[in-house]
Every structure is written in structure tokens, then in C-alpha cells.
Amino acid sequence: MLVYSDVECVGTVGEKQTAIANRLDEVGALPPGSERHAALVSAFISTSELVQGLIDSDSQTRGFDALSPVHMSGMECLSLLAQSVLQSWQSGFSQAPLPVSFRNKLLSFNPDQTIRTKRAEGYAFYALYPETYGEAALRSGLGSSARVIGIRSIGAGLSAIVAAALNASPAFTVRPMGHPFHREMRVDPAVTAMLTQDPNAAFAIVDEGPGLSGSSFGAVADWLEAAGIARERIHFFPSHAGPLGPQASSSHRERWGSASRHFVSMDELLLNHESHPLTHWVESLTGTLRNELEEISGGSWRALRYREHDSWPAANIQQERRKFLARTEDAAWLVKFAGLGESGFRKYRIAQQLHQAGFTPEVAGFRHGFLVERWHGDALSLDQQLSEQDELVRQIGAYLGYRARHFPAEPHQGSSLAKLREMAHYNTGQALGEQAASTLDRALPSVDGLGRHARRVFTDNRMQPWEWLVIGDRLIKTDALDHCATHDLIGCQDIAWDIAGAAVEFSLSAQDIDLLCTIVEEESGHPVSPALLSFLVPCYLAFQIGAHAMAADALRGNGEETRLRLAVGRYGLLLRSQLEHPGRLGFNKEQDRVPAS
Structure with missing residues (x-):
């Protein structure tokens, strides 16, 4: 199924430099405490992205990873901020000195250069804290002579943290290339010789993961072993304590099972530690x-x-x-x-x-x-409490209209209509067969010309009834912040994507949809294209089929799988209904409503 996509941003070095400098000004203005530390970590993450983009650009030009002037300057710059992050954390946020040399290093890069940066998913979604890598390094027993190697993207910053904690030289970073399950290294032979010349040095390989195959970790270890580094000198710094995923090679799996791995969880750092940091952060906002x-x-x-x-x-x-x-x-x-x-x-x-x-x-x-x-613990969600249909549509419309007016997105944020069409065709073929996919192709309007109707906004992308709470005579939307900024391929779309989601999830009739569109237009000040909405409804259904099917596959044998398979069946029936009635935008409640679980 086509469900996921990497999020990549294109911008100038100068834009990044300005954003980092502004965040550091904020750090300097804040009193000691968790807020100042969070602002410092934010500057560190942005600097990590900048350095990753600079090194990737340099490596792409060369065709391999090299210890170039850009690489060395970038990691030296990042190391200075990593030291400040660790000092802030270890001092209980009482100290966060910013080296004077950091700004000079930061501003030394060409501000006019255009770079591509990748969002670090661990920081954004999976509660991956760079401080845990510092703690893991301190407990590892490794010394300042260790060679630290980070795997880009996120490994650039994480390896700087590990190197700073070990008081080691700035890390060298690499980006293994090739098939996701069979990564390979492309490194300057002179760098390989330089890194491996000390017969006693240990090596710390740093990244998030491992994922389905762990092939990035594996490729770096293969490269080191091929250069004569004994296996017992290789240490891994992952983001979880689990084994390699099901796509791992047998040789990588065997090495991982016996390797020295150093990991500290978020729970140990923020929940189980004697100081209970997260509890204190919450109490600073809510009281005891x-x-x-x-x-x-x-x-x-x-x-x-x-x-x-x-x-x-x-x-x-x-x-x-x-x-x-x-x-x-x-x-x-x-x-x-x-x-x-x-x-x-x-x-x-x-x-x-x-x-x-x-x-x-x-x-x-x-x-x-x-x-x-x-947390409204006594409130019922809309899948448990019926609401008068016109009022439901009006409140959903007011919400979507507000989002459309106040949260505009950039044209590049989110998949193109052509990409959505490709996803819909592929997922439909996988779930319902090639004949259904061909029918879908004939039913979908052409994307030519549709793009001019699309106005990208930070859509909700989560319109299911259980995401709405009934509180008195009004609806409260939950989980409304980031589903257009996850690592799936939808991203920010025209508000018609959320209208399509509401139409599907609440089995709205054609009349309901007309009313919803009218309200959204009035609240947003922008028209809703009927042609675009007709295109997006089957795309929404095909995406939900793929997302739920992939989740079910990942949870085989888990009690959740049955609920996910039932949801796949529901969306499949609705999509078949759409294909049988390509001119019908609304849904017949009696025919189309199928339990989600």
C-alpha cells in the first residue's frame, strides 16, 4: 500500500541561520528552567538540520562522504551547541552557556546556498530526546578516544550529543545509500584509513531505529569490519532496545544480538528518574x-x-x-x-x-x-451520542472554515494531486483488484486544471466521529494539531480533503455536503471546488484502506488487528459504492454505513 512519504524541505542556509539566531536570542532572554532548555534544544535541532543539509549537499557533489571543510565546520558548530544542551540538562537547567564562537561558526556558511533538509521523525513524533543519548554515552564506559559516527539525517545531531558526552572529537557522519533494506557505504578511502588507524579505538555508531531491516546500522558496521575493525570494538547507540526488524539480513541480525548496545529510554529519563522531570513540568502548569x-x-x-x-x-x-x-x-x-x-x-x-x-x-x-x-472525561464522542444532523454539519463547517481561513500552507506542503491519484489507483488495485483500479481511473476527474482550485492549508486529516466530543450544545475537536504534518503522504491539502473526510466518516448525504461546503465557503472566504471534492472523496477512501491495512499487517496476531481489518472492509465497501455510482457525491446512510469495529 502507498501510505508513507519522507518530508523534505528546500530552503536557503540564510533562512536557517536567521531562525537559529532568533531562537538563541530567546534562550538568552529566558530565565533558567525547562522552557529555556526546550528553546536551546530547539536551536540544536534546527542546527542539526542545517548541518545535515550542508553535508548532504557536499557529499552529493562528491559522490561519497568525505571529511571536507564543510563537514568539519558543520560538525564543530553542532558540537558546540551539543555541549550546551548537555550542560543545561546535567545542571538541572541552571546553566546553559552559549559559546561565543558558536554564532561565528553558524554564520560562516554561505547564506545564499540552497539545501534540502529532512525532518527528524524521532523528535517530531516518537518522543526521542537527544538527552537520552547523552545519558547512554555517559553510561557506556567509552572514553574520549572513541570514534563517533552518526548516520544522517537525525544521526548528525545525535552523534554530536554522544561525542560531547564522551568528550571525544566531533563525530563523522555518513549516509548509507541504496535499497532501504540493503544499504551500502560510499566513503572517501582516505577517511576510512584515518578513522581506523588507531588499533585500540572503539567506534560508536549513532542513529535512531533500527527499523524494518536495520540496514543503515548494518552497513556502517560492515564498512568498519571490512576496514579491519574487530567486532567487539563496535558499539551501537539506537533509539530502542529491541531487535532488528523482520527484513534484516541474517548476518546483521547475528551481529546485533551480541553487539554492545547503549540505550536510555524516555521513560527512564523523564518518568522513572528520581527527580521525575515530566511530573514537575506538568505541575508547573496545572498545580499539584x-x-x-x-x-x-x-x-x-x-x-x-x-x-x-x-x-x-x-x-x-x-x-x-x-x-x-x-x-x-x-x-x-x-x-x-x-x-x-x-x-x-x-x-x-x-x-x-x-x-x-x-x-x-x-x-x-x-x-x-x-x-x-x-481532558473532558465525562464527555461522549460522536460515535456514542447522536447529534442533530444540521447542527452537526454547521459546527463541522465552522471549524473547517476557520482552519481554511487561518492556517494557510505553502504550495509544496503535501502530496500533489497526481501523487494522490497514483496512491488511490495503487491502493485500490491492492485491496479491490485491478478491475476496480481501472474503474477508479475512469471515474476520477483529470488532475489537469484541478490544481488551480486547490489552496493548501493545515488540514485536520482526522475527521472520525470519535475525535469529536459533545459538551453541552457544542462540539469539541480533539487530536486536531498534527495529522497533516506526520510522515504519511497526504500532508497539507485543500480544505476539501477534510470535507471529503467528514462526508465519509459521517455518511453525509448530498444535501448535507452542499450545506457543509456553503458554510466552509462563508467562514473561509474561499470557494470549495465541486470537481476537486469529487476527486478527493475516492482518494480519501483509498488512503484509509491503505493506512488501516498496513497497520493491521504490522499488528498480526494482536487484538487490534481485527478492528483494523473491519475498518479496511468498511472503507472498501464505501469505495466500491463510489465506483458503482461515480456521479454520486453523497452517501446513503442505510446502504453505506458499516461498523468501524
Whole structure:
């Protein structure tokens, strides 16, 4: 199935330099504490992206990774900030000195150069804290003579943290190339000889993962062993303690099983540590908690929303954000990972704005990656409580119209209509057969000319009924911040994508859809293209089929698989109905409504 896509940004070095300098000015203006530390880490992450882009550009020009002047200057620059991050963390945020030389290094790069940077998914989605790598390095037993090798993208910054913690020389970074399951190294032979000349030096390989194959970690270790480095001198710094994924080669799997691996989890750093940092961050916003934070990640939040297990909606539990419930004497709060760096701060600003407009829960604040917002424990979701149809459509329309007016996106943010069409054809063929895919091709309007109707915004991309709470006479939208900024291929789209989502998820009739479009147009000040909406409805269905099918495949044998397969069946039936009635935009509730779980 076609579901996922890498997020890559194109911009100038000068734009990055300005953003980093502004964040450092903020660090200097803040008093000691977690907020200042979070701003410092944000500057570090942005610097990591800058250095990654510079080194990637240099390596692409050369055709291999080399210890070039750009590489050395970039990692020296990043190392200075890594040292400040570690000193801030280890001092309990009381110290965060910024080396005077850092700004000179930062501004030494050509501001007019255009680079491509990749978003570090671990920082944005998976609660990967660079501080955990510093702790792992300190506990590793490795010394300052260790050679640290980072795997780009995210490994550039993480390896700088490890090197700083070990008081080692700045890391050398590489980008293994080739098939995702069979990566290969392209490194300047002179660098290989230089790195491996010390017969006693240990090697620290640093990256997030491993994923399905662990082939990036494996490729670097293969390269070192081929250069004469004994296996026992190779150490791995991963982002989890698990084995390699199912696509790993037998040789890589055998080495990984016996290798020295150094890992400290977010839980150990923020939850289980004697100082309980996350609890204190939350209490600084909410007041004293009655008891410990309650874990509700991995779909377990449903036990708090539903009386019957059988009524739970399907969830991709592997990719849910870390989340906790915090209870004070008079309120309950959802503590959810929103992201480190600028992505987290952006979601915080959106959360504040949406709440002030009356659409989402109250926001208590944001602390180093975690957003704290009101938990309405007594409210029912729309899959449990019927709502008068016209009023439901009007409130959804007001919400979508507000998003369309206030959250514009750049033209490059999100898949093109051609890419959506490709995804819809492929997923339909995989799920319903090639005949259905051919029918879809004939039914979908041509993308030629449709693009002029598309106005990209930060869409919600999560319109399912269980994401809406009924509180009195109004609806509150939950989980509204980042589904257009995940690592799937949808991204930011025209608001018609969310209209399509609402039409599907609430089985809206043609009349309902007309009313919804009218309200969105009035609230946003922009027209909704009927042709674009007709194109996006089957694309939405095909994407949901693919997303739920891939999640089910990843959870074979897990109790969640059945719910996910039922959701695949529901979306498949709806797509077949669309293909049988290509001119019909609305849904017949009696025919098309199929239980989601």
C-alpha cells in the first residue's frame, strides 16, 4: 500500500541561520528552567538540520562522504551547541552557556546556498530526546578516544550529543545509500584509513531505529569490519532496545544480538528518574497532581472513553503519540507528546488559537515536547451520542472554515494531486483488484486544471466521529494539531480533503455536503471546488484502506488487528459504492454505513 512519504524541505542556509539566531536570542532572554532548555534544544535541532543539509549537499557533489571543510565546520558548530544542551540538562537547567564562537561558526556558511533538509521523525513524533543519548554515552564506559559516527539525517545531531558526552572529537557522519533494506557505504578511502588507524579505538555508531531491516546500522558496521575493525570494538547507540526488524539480513541480525548496545529510554529519563522531570513540568502548569501520571498511550485511552471494549474504534497503536492522564483535585489533563523543536512550538501555537476560537480543549501549556490540555472525561464522542444532523454539519463547517481561513500552507506542503491519484489507483488495485483500479481511473476527474482550485492549508486529516466530543450544545475537536504534518503522504491539502473526510466518516448525504461546503465557503472566504471534492472523496477512501491495512499487517496476531481489518472492509465497501455510482457525491446512510469495529 502507498501510505508513507519522507518530508523534505528546500530552503536557503540564510533562512536557517536567521531562525537559529532568533531562537538563541530567546534562550538568552529566558530565565533558567525547562522552557529555556526546550528553546536551546530547539536551536540544536534546527542546527542539526542545517548541518545535515550542508553535508548532504557536499557529499552529493562528491559522490561519497568525505571529511571536507564543510563537514568539519558543520560538525564543530553542532558540537558546540551539543555541549550546551548537555550542560543545561546535567545542571538541572541552571546553566546553559552559549559559546561565543558558536554564532561565528553558524554564520560562516554561505547564506545564499540552497539545501534540502529532512525532518527528524524521532523528535517530531516518537518522543526521542537527544538527552537520552547523552545519558547512554555517559553510561557506556567509552572514553574520549572513541570514534563517533552518526548516520544522517537525525544521526548528525545525535552523534554530536554522544561525542560531547564522551568528550571525544566531533563525530563523522555518513549516509548509507541504496535499497532501504540493503544499504551500502560510499566513503572517501582516505577517511576510512584515518578513522581506523588507531588499533585500540572503539567506534560508536549513532542513529535512531533500527527499523524494518536495520540496514543503515548494518552497513556502517560492515564498512568498519571490512576496514579491519574487530567486532567487539563496535558499539551501537539506537533509539530502542529491541531487535532488528523482520527484513534484516541474517548476518546483521547475528551481529546485533551480541553487539554492545547503549540505550536510555524516555521513560527512564523523564518518568522513572528520581527527580521525575515530566511530573514537575506538568505541575508547573496545572498545580499539584493527586497521583502519578497515568499512561494512556497505545490506544489505552479508549478504556477511559468507552464502557464496552467491543465498541472501541480501530487505532494504529504503534504510531500513537505518547500520552498520559494527569489528575489534580479539580481537573484532569491530557499530557501528550507534540514534538521537540519548532514543530512542537508550532503545534502549541495552533492549539492555543483553536481553543481561543472555541473549537478545541483548553490548553494549560507546553513543556519540552509535551502539550498539556484539558481532558473532558465525562464527555461522549460522536460515535456514542447522536447529534442533530444540521447542527452537526454547521459546527463541522465552522471549524473547517476557520482552519481554511487561518492556517494557510505553502504550495509544496503535501502530496500533489497526481501523487494522490497514483496512491488511490495503487491502493485500490491492492485491496479491490485491478478491475476496480481501472474503474477508479475512469471515474476520477483529470488532475489537469484541478490544481488551480486547490489552496493548501493545515488540514485536520482526522475527521472520525470519535475525535469529536459533545459538551453541552457544542462540539469539541480533539487530536486536531498534527495529522497533516506526520510522515504519511497526504500532508497539507485543500480544505476539501477534510470535507471529503467528514462526508465519509459521517455518511453525509448530498444535501448535507452542499450545506457543509456553503458554510466552509462563508467562514473561509474561499470557494470549495465541486470537481476537486469529487476527486478527493475516492482518494480519501483509498488512503484509509491503505493506512488501516498496513497497520493491521504490522499488528498480526494482536487484538487490534481485527478492528483494523473491519475498518479496511468498511472503507472498501464505501469505495466500491463510489465506483458503482461515480456521479454520486453523497452517501446513503442505510446502504453505506458499516461498523468501524
